[in-house]
Amino acid sequence: MEKVLQKVKEASKKIATLKGGIKDKILLQMADELENKSSEIIKENEKDLLYAEKANLSTALMDRLLLNEKRIENMANALREIASLKNPVGRVLEGWELPNGLRIEKTAIPIGVIGIIYESRPNVTSDAAGLCFKSGNVCILKGGKEAEHSNRVIAKILGEVLEENNLPKEAISLLPDYSREGVAKLIKMDKFVDLIIPRGGEGLVRYVSENATVPVVKHDKGLCHTYIHKDADFEKAIKIAINAKCQRPGVCNAMETLIVDEEIADKILPLLKIEFIKNETILKGDEFVSELIEVEKANEEDWNTEYLANILSIKVVENIDEAISHIQKYGSGHSEAIITENYSASEKFLNEIDAACVYVNASTRFTDGGEFGFGAEVGISTNKLHARGPMGINDLTTYKFKIYGEGQVR
Amino acid sequence: MEKVLQKVKEASKKIATLKGGIKDKILLQMADELENKSSEIIKENEKDLLYAEKANLSTALMDRLLLNEKRIENMANALREIASLKNPVGRVLEGWELPNGLRIEKTAIPIGVIGIIYESRPNVTSDAAGLCFKSGNVCILKGGKEAEHSNRVIAKILGEVLEENNLPKEAISLLPDYSREGVAKLIKMDKFVDLIIPRGGEGLVRYVSENATVPVVKHDKGLCHTYIHKDADFEKAIKIAINAKCQRPGVCNAMETLIVDEEIADKILPLLKIEFIKNETILKGDEFVSELIEVEKANEEDWNTEYLANILSIKVVENIDEAISHIQKYGSGHSEAIITENYSASEKFLNEIDAACVYVNASTRFTDGGEFGFGAEVGISTNKLHARGPMGINDLTTYKFKIYGEGQVR
Numbered sequence: 054m055e056k057v058l059q060k061v062k063e064a065s066k067k068i069a070t071l072k073g074g075i076k077d078k079i080l081l082q083m084a085d086e087l088e089n090k091s092s093e094i095i096k097e098n099e100k101d102l103l104y105a106e107k108a109n110l111s112t113a114l115m116d117r118l119l120l121n122e123k124r125i126e127n128m129a130n131a132l133r134e135i136a137s138l139k140n141p142v143g144r145v146l147e148g149w150e151l152p153n154g155l156r157i158e159k160t161a162i163p164i165g166v167i168g169i170i171y172e173s174r175p176n177v178t179s180d181a182a183g184l185c186f187k188s189g190n191v192c193i194l195k196g197g198k199e200a201e202h203s204n205r206v207i208a209k210i211l212g213e214v215l216e217e218n219n220l221p222k223e224a225i226s227l228l229p230d231y232s233r234e235g236v237a238k239l240i241k242m243d244k245f246v247d248l249i250i251p252r253g254g255e256g257l258v259r260y261v262s263e264n265a266t267v268p269v270v271k272h273d274k275g276l277c278h279t280y281i282h283k284d285a286d287f288e289k290a291i292k293i294a295i296n297a298k299c300q301r302p303g304v305c306n307a308m309e310t311l312i313v314d315e316e317i318a319d320k321i322l323p324l325l326k327i328e329f330i331k332n333e334t335i336l337k338g339d340e341f342v343s344e345l346i347e348v349e350k351a352n353e354e355d356w357n358t359e360y361l362a363n364i365l366s367i368k369v370v371e372n373i374d375e376a377i378s379h380i381q382k383y384g385s386g387h388s389e390a391i392i393t394e395n396y397s398a399s400e401k402f403l404n405e406i407d408a409a410c411v412y413v414n415a416s417t418r419f420t421d422g423g424e425f426g427f428g429a430e431v432g433i434s435t436n437k438l439h440a441r442g443p444m445g446i447n448d449l450t451t452y453k454f455k456i457y458g459e460g461q462v463r
Numbered sequence: 464m465e466k467v468l469q470k471v472k473e474a475s476k477k478i479a480t481l482k483g484g485i486k487d488k489i490l491l492q493m494a495d496e497l498e499n500k501s502s503e504i505i506k507e508n509e510k511d512l513l514y515a516e517k518a519n520l521s522t523a524l525m526d527r528l529l530l531n532e533k534r535i536e537n538m539a540n541a542l543r544e545i546a547s548l549k550n551p552v553g554r555v556l557e558g559w560e561l562p563n564g565l566r567i568e569k570t571a572i573p574i575g576v577i578g579i580i581y582e583s584r585p586n587v588t589s590d591a592a593g594l595c596f597k598s599g600n601v602c603i604l605k606g607g608k609e610a611e612h613s614n615r616v617i618a619k620i621l622g623e624v625l626e627e628n629n630l631p632k633e634a635i636s637l638l639p640d641y642s643r644e645g646v647a648k649l650i651k652m653d654k655f656v657d658l659i660i661p662r663g664g665e666g667l668v669r670y671v672s673e674n675a676t677v678p679v680v681k682h683d684k685g686l687c688h689t690y691i692h693k694d695a696d697f698e699k700a701i702k703i704a705i706n707a708k709c710q711r712p713g714v715c716n717a718m719e720t721l722i723v724d725e726e727i728a729d730k731i732l733p734l735l736k737i738e739f740i741k742n743e744t745i746l747k748g749d750e751f752v753s754e755l756i757e758v759e760k761a762n763e764e765d766w767n768t769e770y771l772a773n774i775l776s777i778k779v780v781e782n783i784d785e786a787i788s789h790i791q792k793y794g795s796g797h798s799e800a801i802i803t804e805n806y807s808a809s810e811k812f813l814n815e816i817d818a819a820c821v822y823v824n825a826s827t828r829f830t831d832g833g834e835f836g837f838g839a840e841v842g843i844s845t846n847k848l849h850a851r852g853p854m855g856i857n858d859l860t861t862y863k864f865k866i867y868g869e870g871q872v873r
Contacts, residue, residue: 066791070814151836155825162817164847247847263676268848289870296872381476403865404480407572415565415868424873425864426561437574437657437861438678439848451847454835455813458825460699462706463834 054238057229058193058245062166064221065191069163073140075218076187080136083214084129087179090210091125097206098175105199117174118200128179128207131429135183138428141447142189156457161450163189165247168228168239170195170261172253175203182211182225184431188449193246195228195236240265252432270444273435275305275387276359277417280376280402282393283314287321289414290392291328296416297390299332302363305433306388306420309359310366312376315341318369322346334363341369356383373398377405384408387435388417409435409442464648467639468603468655472576474631475601479573483550485628486597490546493624494539497589500620501535507616508585515609527584528610538589538617541839545593548838551857552599566867571860573599575657578638578649580605580671582663585613592621592635594841598859603656605638605646650675662842680854683845685715685797686769687827690786690812692803693724697731699824700802701738706826707800709742712773715843716798716830719769720776722786725751728779732756744773751779766793783808787815794818797845798827819845819852 087094098120105115144161151157167190169181178196185192196204205227212222228235240249240261249269251261262269279297281290297308313321318341326346329336337355338348348367355366356379370376373391380389390412391402399413410420420443422430427445434440440448497504508530515525554571561567577600579591588606595602606614615637622632638645650659650671659679661671672679689707691700707718723731728751736756739746747765748758758777765776766789780786783801790799800822801812809823820830830853832840837855844850850858 066815066817069817149836151834155829157835165817266673268678268846270848286870292870292872300873405476407476407479407575408863410864410866412866413868415866415871416873418873419565419866419871424561425567426559436678438680441861442864451851453818454820454852456820456822456825456829458823460696460702461825461829462702463710463826463828 054228054230054235054242055245057223057226058166058242060221060223061191061193061226062245064224065163065165067220068186068191068224069142069165069189071189071220073142076140076189077136079214079218079220080132080183080187082217083179083183083211084132084136086210086214087125087129087132087207091122094120094125094203094206094210095122097202100202101175101200108199110199114199118203120175120203124176128176131176131180132183135187135429135446138187138446141187141450144447144450146452153461154459155461158455158457159452160455161447162453164449164451166191166193166245167449168193168195168246168249168267170236170239170249170251170253170257172197172257175200175207177252178204178207179211180429182208184429184446184449186224188446190449191224191226193226193228193239195231195239198231201231236261237264240267240269243267250432268439270432270434270436270440272305272433274359274385275307275433275435276309276357276383276385277306277388277390278310278312278380278384279308279390279392279417280312280373280380281314281317281321282373282376282391282395282398283316284395284398285317285321285392286394286414287324290321291325293390293392293414293416294325295328295332297418298329298334298365299363300416300418303361304418305359306417307361308365308417310356310368310383312368312370312379314373314376315369315371318342319345322367329365332363334365336365336367338367339369342367359385373401377402380406385435387433388412388420390415390417409433464640464645464652465655467633467636468576468652470631470633471601471603471636472655474634475573475575477630478596478601478634479552479575479599481599481630483552486550486599487546489624489628489630490542490593490597492627493589493593493621494542494546496620496624497535497539497542497617501532504530504535504613504616504620505532507612510612511610518609520609524609528613530585530613534586538586541586541590542593545597545839545856548597548856551597551860554857554860556862563871564869565871568865568867569862570865571857572863574859574861576601576603576655577859578603578605578656578659578677580646580649580659580661580663580667582607582667585610585617587662588614588617589621590839592618594839594856594859596634598856600859601634601636603636603638603649605641605649608641611641646671647674650677650679653677660842678849680842680844680846680850682715682843684769684795685717685843685845686719686767686793686795687716687798687800688720688722688790688794689718689800689802689827690722690783690790691724691727691731692783692786692801692805692808693726694805694808695727695731695802696804696824697734700731701735703800703802703824703826704735705738705742707828708739708744708775709773710826710828713771714828715769716827717771718775718827720766720778720793722778722780722789724783724786725779725781728752729755732777739775742773744775746775746777748777749779752777769795783811787812790816795845797843798822798830800825800827819843
């Protein structure tokens, strides 16, 4: 593996200084080539599907694995969208002049070698490769074992486009040892790898972040709250609560716990119940809630659970302080919302809640790179360092200081 | 330890939202209290000195350990300087409005709980505590075992000022288990600690970065080069080379290897030799160099050595490409300089060298938070992520997105 990583690192020097126009031209070629070679991709994908069938994978997993003309077109279009983004490399982030005349420029540059570890869906292979390439990084990819044939052929096609442009195909590499042991080695290769991004289930993310010596940007958990303050506009509150829970319950920015001020609980809970029933949401509640509306009993475990399903736990609090301390205790620091017309309450919530995204009068479902206007999706970070919350392609860069002198010494 | 860390984390909620003016007032009080209680500090320091004497510590180490009125005044003044810095919390880093009217503000906030592990010098205790407090962070400090009494009394005095202001004294804590085992535990406490900064020798830094599961911002090594390009102004080149090596050879931003273009080697090396001899620098060189001036033989190990002493290795290269690839191979990504009057060469060097600081026509000795105008010194990072190069107090913050809505849903 060291030999391959050596080549990947070597390749990174070439890719890091490519001009933006050249990178975009190559990304468009890559998109075309995926479409041109769709039958080759589908043939390899069929091998994965056959294996998956033999291994009795669930229909849902089989569907995630499947590639057809339409899905390949979507992969190509994702690369075209990446090509249309502004070059994240070379942005001058800050600049100033020292009293001695030295001129300092803090400039965005690629991170270097990024390892991306993901599960199942083979389209991540071209997405991740495209995002890394656009930001001047090289990548070493490890997808699901069950998608190995599909991933290999996609990486091969992208690598061939690099070679046609006299660039090292290693700039887009699959992990050579395509196994758990391979991953275990990769995440300790500080010498060659600058960043690891695990994209997948909780088990994978935990394993990587506990064992990596290479820095990790991870997304672990989204346990999001919506807090309806006593001065909330009921219409907004109900609309936002329903949207945060029901529009797509299986995602990380969906609400898991609704918090309601005691003062308005008897008025708003019955109204909320009507709407949630329409949306077939299973409701759980604390003792106070269950006195007002019919719900299952919520216990300590519920406050700690990311349901990722159309289930909601509801808690009644005395005031905003109790709401904030519940959220700080059980929240995952992902996305939290307050619904209120009260200025001071909104400011207090915005300032005191420690989370990547804090909302006033809006659905937590907006926590998303696309919604934030970042273009292509890199992911959502629950790290506090380097990148936090929705990540744009700019978050795949670091910086250096360029210092322009004319003979200055200390 | 978990219990103490629990309290530290609890304290962080209070400190994170303190207003800037209050933090500055408290920092000034802390400075005064250190001076008022200097005799108490000196008494505790004498215990450490006595122990050190018994343990036969070197005179240099004894001197680093010593606190007197003057040094305590310097510690107090450092806190006053920190108080005078702009509040790093609450800066709006970016802001924009989405097509649906949602208003997004990316705002700087404290990181949370920062563990700082350092060696010997007890003044680091008040510096680190002050920097963390100013940036709204709480800290858990672990200094050298030999300075334990001094560190404890300093932290106690600062904590008392916090208590007088109705703030939890735990916001400035010493590691309760003041041992190697304590450190080993601390660096795995992801649940309570957000960042570890090791400040000290190579062994400490390596140990922490290899074993921590908490994110680490480290400074490991400064192996800096100065490259004299064929189109260099000789006067500037000689002045800068001497400064980079001799002004203070024992620090990380001093030059370790000088690289000279073949085309000018026979002219400039004898001139350089005269100046280095005046500065009593021990010169080593490759074969080419030794044909032109009298030097010790440099070998592979020399290119890899951070001398931290008045010793210099010299290499002659054919051209800028060879210079860049030597630097990329042996450099530590800290600070690298080119001396040239040639525009294209300067651009090539600035763009292709991957280091925290890349200089044209200036001494690498400027890589320093104070020189960069950051005010108080947090350190120099050789990480690529979160912070790179000289760190200002702003680098002790992360960010959150505040999102202002009026009922928006997806």
